[in-house]
Amino acid sequence: MxxxxxxxxxxxxxxxxxxxxxxxxxxxxxxxxxxxxxxxxxxxxxxxxxxxxxxxxxxxxxxxxxxxxxxxxxxxxxxxxxxxxxxxxxxxxxxxxxxxxxxxxxxxxxxxxxxxxxxxxxxxxxxxxxxxxxxxxxxxxxxxxxxxxxxxxxxxxxxxxxxxxxxxxxSTTASIDEEFLKDVKLFPNPTTGKINISGLETATAFSVYNAIGQEVKRFKNVNSTIDISELNSGIYILKSNNGLLRKIVKQ
CATH class of the missing domain: 2.70.50 (Coagulation Factor XIII; Chain A, domain 1)
Incomplete structure (x- = not known):
C-alpha cells in the first residue's frame, strides 16, 4: 500500500x-x-x-x-x-x-x-x-x-x-480561556434597560453590538451596571475589555 x-x-x-x-x-x-x-x-x-x-x-x-x-x-x-x-x-x-x-x-x-x-x-x-x-x-x-x-x-x-x-x-483577536468567566451573571436578561453584571470585577469597559456586528453603545469606567434603555428591542452582544462575550435581549 x-x-x-x-x-x-x-x-x-x-x-x-x-x-x-x-x-x-x-x-x-x-x-x-x-x-x-x-x-x-x-x-x-x-x-x-x-x-x-x-x-x-x-x-x-x-x-x-x-x-x-x-x-x-x-x-x-x-x-x-x-x-x-x-x-x-x-x-x-x-x-x-x-x-x-x-x-x-x-x-x-x-x-x-x-x-x-x-x-x-x-x-x-x-x-x-x-x-x-x-x-x-x-x-x-x-x-x-x-x-x-x-x-x-x-x-x-x-x-x-x-x-x-x-x-x-x-476575528481580529485570539480566542480566550473562558474558565474565569464561568461565574459571570447578567440580570435581568431579557431587560427593558439596566443590566447588572456580577462576577466580572476586573472589567472596566463594555461594548454592545447589534446583529450585524456594529457597535451601538460603549461604556467606560463601569463594572457592575449598564443601561441600554435607549436601544431598540432586539438581540445584542455584550463584550467586555477582559474577554466576556454574552448575548443580551432588549425588550
Missing amino acids: KKLLLLLVIVASSTINYAQDALAFTVKDEVYNASNALDVSITYTSDVEIAAGAVEVTLWTVSGGVWSQQWRDSDFNKDPLPAGTDLTSTITIESLPAAIVNGDGNLMTNEELLAADPNPAPTGFTTYYYELRFTVRNQTWADLSWITEPAVDVNFTPTIPAASFIHVDP
Whole structure:
C-alpha cells in the first residue's frame, strides 16, 4: 500500500509535528481574519500523486451552551497534488452561504454568529465558533471515518479515509480561556434597560453590538451596571475589555 503523509497548517506560525502514515494537529482555536473565503494552506509529503478531490476541508459552525453543530460549506483540491516531500498547496472554501456572511459580504465573526442566533438568551446559545474538518479520502470515495474530540497534539494512524478537525476564529483577536468567566451573571436578561453584571470585577469597559456586528453603545469606567434603555428591542452582544462575550435581549 502506498503511503500518504498529510500535514494540515492553519497559519504560517503554527508548529505542527507529524509522524509517518499519520495526520497531525497541534493547534486549536486559531484565528482567521474575516473575508469572503477561507484559504487553507496544506503541507504534505506523499510518495504517489494525490488524486484531485482526495483532500477535503469542511466548514462547520458549533455552539456552546445549548450545543449544536451545522455543516456550512466544503471544498477540496481541484487538481492532483504531485508526489514529493514537504510540498504546499491551498484549498479555498468559496461562495460561503448567506447564513454565515455579514452585511459586508464577509464571513461572520464569532460575535456576529452569536447575534444571528434566533434563540433568545438565556435559553439560546452562549458561544459560537467555527470548525474546519479535514478529510483524506481514498480513490474509491469510501465513507468518512471521523476522529472526534482531538487533544491539542493529536497523532493518529488513519485507515484512509480519515478525518480530524481544529477550531478557527474569524476575528481580529485570539480566542480566550473562558474558565474565569464561568461565574459571570447578567440580570435581568431579557431587560427593558439596566443590566447588572456580577462576577466580572476586573472589567472596566463594555461594548454592545447589534446583529450585524456594529457597535451601538460603549461604556467606560463601569463594572457592575449598564443601561441600554435607549436601544431598540432586539438581540445584542455584550463584550467586555477582559474577554466576556454574552448575548443580551432588549425588550
